[in-house]
Amino acid sequence: MENNWKNNTVRFLSAQTISLFGSSLVQYAIVWYVTLSTSSGLMLTISTICGFLPQICVSLFAGSWIDKYDRKKLIMLSDSMIACATLFLALLFLSGNKNIWVLFIVLMIRSAGTGLQTPAVNAILPQIVPQENLMKVNGILSTCNSIMMFLSPAISGAILSVFSLEVTLFIDVITAIIGVSITSTVKVKKLIDQLSNEKTMIQNMKEGFSYVKNNKFILNLLIFQMVSMFMISPSAFLTPLMIARRFGDEVWRLTASEMTYSLGMVLGGILITTWGGFKNRLNTTLLAGTLYGVFMISLGASPWFLLYLIFNTCIGLVSPCYNTPITVSIQERVEQNMQGRVFSFMQITTSCMLPLGMMFYGPLADIIPVEVILVVAGILVICSAGIFHFSKALKN
Template sequence: MINDKKNWKKKISLFLTAQMISLFGSSLVQYAIIWYITLTTTSGFMLTISTVCGFLPQIAISLFAGVWIDQYDRKKMIMFSDGIIAMVTLLLAVSFFLGYREIWLLFIVLLIRSAGTGIQTPAVNALIPQIVPQENLMKVNGVNSSITSFIMFISPAVSGGILSVITIEATLLIDVITAFIGIFIMFTLNIPSFVKKKDEKQTTVQGVKEGFLYVKDNPFIKRLLLFLIAVMILISPAAFLTPLMVSRSFGPEIWRLTASEMTFSAGAAVGGLLISAWSGFRNRMHTTILACALYGGLMIGLGIAPLFLVYLGLNFLIGITMPIFNTPINVLLQEKVNSSMHGRIFSLVQISSSCALPIGMMIFGPLADIVQVESLLIVSGGCVLLVALISQRHVS
């Protein structure tokens, strides 16, 4: 254990490097697949199917993935999910090289890739506290958030540039190569398991039930999940409807939509570095609630922004608030939840977030055809501020 304490910085550096390489390849290919479907079919219906295929499996498998993450070696779970994603992507590339370019093949691959992500994401969050001392969790989670945001920032441009030079099948191979590198780095890491298997005969269903009972018996986790769901529903207009607002109010040019996405991702990368350097308030929830309040105020700002440049500036600031909101939540769960339950709780957090945003769109999406998006941003931003105020009273 002493050696582990001394070597944790080297281990987490290699671990984050492996995840960064793997995520970069996956992001490039994910954009490439979606753009290929868009350009090949020019069908909104097909694009909707691809979105569903890339979204629903994460929700469906996360419930069970949490149990597997708590029962088996988390490092091996990450390597396994990464390997499965790489294998199906390789099979798709081979199929395309041989001339079989059916769209339904892309949908199947998106389904499997999404399921793999549903395993990998909570496994990564559960594994970090096995490597990192508790007092350094905020810094490491902040760095991880910044890396993810930076990849999301550069992936669309890099993927577009690659697709303009090489074919889709050659682009698919990038994910295979980066996954292999990531798996190799993970294989070299010696990460002892801190998770004790309480019951070797426990079924997956029993494990899922145990996870829900854990939340039921833990008022703090329960309130935290409800808080997260409420905020995710209310911020959905900022997450999904701003491209519509930009198109309607500032102009339908592609560069405007691209600038909107890139400023948010750039802000999120800066926010990850900020929370890593600052580490937030001693009370983790105070940091999250502050970010929540700032997000609500900035949503109102988006709704009244008179110029596109002002909108971009506010969008950049919103991006900064996201890691400051999310990172303390991850750290709180890593600190307060039993190690044997990390997988299930992080899976429930992923399910909550993944379900809340579509619910928000079911509410605000149709309203966007009746009222201005700006009005929705102002109202929902005010509600986010209200949630922050109520939550602050409960943790004070």
């Protein structure tokens, strides 16, 4: 049994890492293609909406599907759906039909697939991994994802500089085929209490909302996540603007910012995997949230670009220490037949609050310096973590 779960876990993590690598390459390639071919802020805004909105809409229903049907098959289905959409786009581009609106449609399909796949991956892990190993395995998954996100911009840029967009699209199709093939070999324990087919989708969704409403821990966790995601959105979206205004608009500076953050996430994934965090999972999240706020203030106050990069790496480092304990807490404390819906609610929270934060802070950045916004938002992040810590809303 010891070797069996480890072999299963290695295969599953390998499949997800390979699949994410292809998806990350395409994600960067499409953004850069839209930027270079249109030079339009409107088109970039539309592509961003296409990347977020379907994910939010699908997540509303995805939780019920994940709790009702075979999670492994759903992961394979979402991967295959994304691959088919990407293959269709590649063939269209090869035929000379390079309509930008077709690209947006494919972005929406890919986003919808992500809305199903991400909560399904989080919900299936307790069916593969023993509970005492969930923190370590989630930490390894976070590290693998961070490594892929660190490598993807450089590799995608290198491919695009030599080949066309179609080559990147075909790479994604190939990695998806490999990922699905490996996932098919993973043995997954069946849910003890799977959703009955007698209930309608709406009834299952209502049941999920009722569960969250009556479970104080999950409700407080969702509220904390909403507040935190809204507050940290300036560090996610406005830092390129600050770099251009304060340090210079050279491309290498923006690339260095992306890569130092990803490097920090790799280090943070290794840290949470080896350390495991505090015995109370959410103490780790609250500490990481406090440090995130401190480093946001430091970003805004950095007088030199090198110092900015150091603090940017630190922000990347604390991110896995913030997110991984939340995921493990849900996996440990929520019944398995409810995890799909709870993880979907978490996904909706993240997918909604970051764009909402950008809608608020973006126009504000044309009135107030980004540095000031980062400092004030960082203070609010620290305050929110402190409030939840001393109110014991999450600790108990």
